Amino acid sequence: MESYLRQNWIKQRTSVGQQSTVDLKMNKSRNIAIRERERERERERERERESTGIRPDARPIIPSMRYSQKLLNVVEEMNNAIPKKLDRVDSLTEATDLVYSAAVSVCEILGMNIETTCNHRNTGNEPPCKIGLEGKIVNIRKKIGVLHTYLSTDAPSRRILRSVRDVG
Incomplete structure (x- = not known):
């Protein structure tokens, strides 16, 4: 009888120990997720500070993104965060800065490279079709x-x- 009780007691202790390690692992992963969210919020605040006051034509271009579930989740999260900050916005310039910084945040969360220099392809007054035609003319020559x-x-x-x- 004692050996049976000891075996059950040992089983209970090991199962309790296993549960506690599982709980610890879950708490650890939750803490990591919370810390990651806090870091992301801090990065977002930094991006917002960086993009505030920059002329729209001097801002880096936001690249086009392919649709994915991760993109959808991040955009939804940003869409939920923007209205909270729009209450503190006083002008249209601040609103555009806020939206731009949210777009930059989405790009950085997804790991996309945003150039810090302004490399607009069409910096002059020439339309894109003219630039394309000139390129074709060079190749034909x-x-x-x-x-x-x-x-x-x-x-x-x-x-x-x-x-x-090759030409023919």
Whole structure:
């Protein structure tokens, strides 16, 4: 009888010990998650401070993002956080700064690279279609040069022959 009681007591102690380690692991993971949220909030505050007062044309471009469940969750979280901060906004400029900093936060949470310098592709007044056409013109001129060299020489080199095959 005593051995039976001892075995049950040992089983209870080990099961209690296992439960406590499981509880400790769960508490540890919760604490890690809480610390991570606090760090993320601090990063968000820093981003908000950094993006405040920057001219819209001098801000880095926010890259386009592919749809994913993680993106949806992060955007929903930001959408829930923005109205709380909009109560303290007094001007349209502050509102745009807030929305921009939220977008930057989403990008950084997802691990996307946001360039700190302003590299707008179309910095001049030229429309994008004109830039594309000029690029095509340059490529066509290269092909014309290869064809002209092929036709004007008696014995074209292998490189020219290969280029002519690629053009045609």
